[in-house]
Amino acid sequence: MSEPPKTLDGTPATLECVDLVKTYGSRRAISNMNVFISSSYLGLLGPNGSGKSTLIKLMLGLIHPSSGSINMGIPKKDMRVVPDFPNLPKHLTVDQWVGLLEEIFGECILTEDIQFEFGLDGTAKLGSLSAGQYRKAALMPLFYGHPKLIVLDEPTNFLDVIARTKVLNLIKKLINTTKCKVIMATHRLEEVRLFCEEVLILKEGTSVFHSSLLQDTVIQYSITVDDPGKLIAMLEEENIVFRVEESVIGLEIILHVSSQIWSILERFTMEGGLIFSFSAREKLEIILEDLYQ
Amino acid sequence: MKIKNFSIIVRRASELIIIRSPTIFTLTAFPSIAGLFLFTFSVPNAPEGMFWFRMHFIRQEYVAVFANGFMLSLILSLGFFLTFRWNSSIRDRSYGYWLSQGMSRIQYVVYTYLVSLALITFGLFIGMMLLNFPGGSQLRPLQFAQIFFLMLLGSATYLSLALFIAELTKDPETGLLVFVSIGMLLISAQIDPRSPIAMIFDPINYLFAPRPLLPVFLPLIAAIVLFALAVVLHVRRDIGL
Numbered sequence: 001m002s003e004p005p006k007t008l009d010g011t012p013a014t015l016e017c018v019d020l021v022k023t024y025g026s027r028r029a030i031s032n033m034n035v036f037i038s039s040s041y042l043g044l045l046g047p048n049g050s051g052k053s054t055l056i057k058l059m060l061g062l063i064h065p066s067s068g069s070i071n072m073g074i075p076k077k078d079m080r081v082v083p084d085f086p087n088l089p090k091h092l093t094v095d096q097w098v099g100l101l102e103e104i105f106g107e108c109i110l111t112e113d114i115q116f117e118f119g120l121d122g123t124a125k126l127g128s129l130s131a132g133q134y135r136k137a138a139l140m141p142l143f144y145g146h147p148k149l150i151v152l153d154e155p156t157n158f159l160d161v162i163a164r165t166k167v168l169n170l171i172k173k174l175i176n177t178t179k180c181k182v183i184m185a186t187h188r189l190e191e192v193r194l195f196c197e198e199v200l201i202l203k204e205g206t207s208v209f210h211s212s213l214l215q216d217t218v219i220q221y222s223i224t225v226d227d228p229g230k231l232i233a234m235l236e237e238e239n240i241v242f243r244v245e246e247s248v249i250g251l252e253i254i255l256h257v258s259s260q261i262w263s264i265l266e267r268f269t270m271e272g273g274l275i276f277s278f279s280a281r282e283k284l285e286i287i288l289e290d291l292y293q
Numbered sequence: 294m295k296i297k298n299f300s301i302i303v304r305r306a307s308e309l310i311i312i313r314s315p316t317i318f319t320l321t322a323f324p325s326i327a328g329l330f331l332f333t334f335s336v337p338n339a340p341e342g343m344f345w346f347r348m349h350f351i352r353q354e355y356v357a358v359f360a361n362g363f364m365l366s367l368i369l370s371l372g373f374f375l376t377f378r379w380n381s382s383i384r385d386r387s388y389g390y391w392l393s394q395g396m397s398r399i400q401y402v403v404y405t406y407l408v409s410l411a412l413i414t415f416g417l418f419i420g421m422m423l424l425n426f427p428g429g430s431q432l433r434p435l436q437f438a439q440i441f442f443l444m445l446l447g448s449a450t451y452l453s454l455a456l457f458i459a460e461l462t463k464d465p466e467t468g469l470l471v472f473v474s475i476g477m478l479l480i481s482a483q484i485d486p487r488s489p490i491a492m493i494f495d496p497i498n499y500l501f502a503p504r505p506l507l508p509v510f511l512p513l514i515a516a517i518v519l520f521a522l523a524v525v526l527h528v529r530r531d532i533g534l
Contacts, residue, residue, distance in 0.1 A: 057534050061392075062393065062533070063531040064529065064531060075395075078395070079393075079394075081534075083389075083393060083534045085386070086534075087386040100305060103301055103305065104301050104305060141394060151393075
């Protein structure tokens with residue numbers, strides 16, 4: 001690896017890929033990727049097999065590019081990684097695992113007792129934990145020592161809603177305490193929004209969208225109501241362009257952002273209509289939906 | 294290189310993946326036990342010769358029986374506990390996990406190699422002490438040293454070969470099969486003792502040879518070259534996570 005790439009103001013870039021290609025036999029997992037990420041908080045999004053995990057392995061130097069180059073601004077010893085399916089030493093108990101992490105990385109950086117927060121029994125062997133508990137054990141290295149970059153690959157897989165919230169809050173606190181950089185690969189857009197400023201969307205091993213999340217704007221509304229026919233008639237009356245999609249929660253009426261919608265919805269509810277859901281859809285969400293279809 | 298030159302993560306990962314209790318016991322004890330076992334049953338006058346007897350004169354073939362048993366069982370142990378486990382730890386992603394946490398590949402290989410060699414050396418020394426005193430071989434100090442170093446260099450060569458074949462085959466089962474087959478052939482086949490192959494891989498021919506310079510020099514070079522090749526292959530290898 002060459003010297004860490006720098007941004008214009010001289011600070012190290014989080015990630016730089018130049019003509020990056022990774023092939024497995026005849027299959028191209030990463031194809032001619034050129035990106036320069038200056039932001040400290042990067043989200044990697046994309047459907048299964050889009051190359052997110054391959055890109056992470058390339059970042060970590062676990063696999064080598066078939067051609068091109070990839071550079072990180074942080075030395076590997078200062079990174080903490082939570083892979084999507086980590087193989088932890090299953091014969092160790094949770095207490096031994098915590099002891100090992102303290103020995104290798106140093107004391108826990110947060111004031112919270114992570115083991116207690118995660119509700120892990122110290123005498124249980126890692127191999128005997130449930131999928132959710134095992135996930136929590138895999139997340140523990142993040143909190144020991146002083147990481148400068150954390151790489152998270154589907155960090156909340158297998159976690160229930162409460163555990164997920166707790167884990168995300170602790171990660172947020174860790175980022176605020178250590179000021180570490182974050183690279184997060186996930187399918188969940190809301191997690192990317194929580195941690196990331198910049199997003200890279202991959203499809204079939206190449207970058208199809210790269211943008212700042214701070215510039216993301218609402219471009220569509222999605223509405224579900226008790227009487228879609230009535231709302232459709234009102235929209236047609238006002239000459240508002242819309243489309244109707246069938247979803248698991250019923251008919252969804254999707255329309256572009258327009259100030260007229262508020263008066264129509266007011267009239268709809270005044271006349272006894274019920275709005276079940278109303279959501280604003282940002283550009284990123286729409287791109288992702290198109291990709292996943 | 295001192296142990297403290299290696300980072301804690303390298304030491305702990307190596308202890309969790311390769312240098313674990315069955316490996317430690319097997320590499321230390323099994324070759325010597327197998328060698329002594331064969332030695333005991335090949336010595337005549339068994340009633341008093343089982344152990345604790347004196348040979349009065351050195352019977353080279355009996356010492357060679359110990360060496361043969363030692364090397365054969367060492368090859369079997371290395372085949373499973375190094376070649377097989379090396380690749381299976383890469384296949385099951387346990388090694389990849391520690392690499393992802395910032396561990397150095399080169400440090401890991403070097404540390405695992407040195408600790409394995411230290412275990413084999415300790416086992417060989419204890420085995421030869423048992424062969425010499427309770428076993429009754431009564432080797433003179435120089436003979437003892439010559440046999441010990443030749444066996445040690447042979448062990449180091451096979452250790453390097455085990456790693457090299459693991460890196461070459463990249464598959465646990467294939468690596469085990471290839472290494473054990475090659476090792477058994479090299480030790481058992483009747484190779485001309487003057488050939489370089491015999492000097493490198495069959496130290497038993499030279500246990501009592503006067504001034505065995507080439508049989509010391511060649512395995513040392515072979516061990517270093519094979520180990521260096523294994524490191525190069527390992528550094529260039531793709532590791533799963």
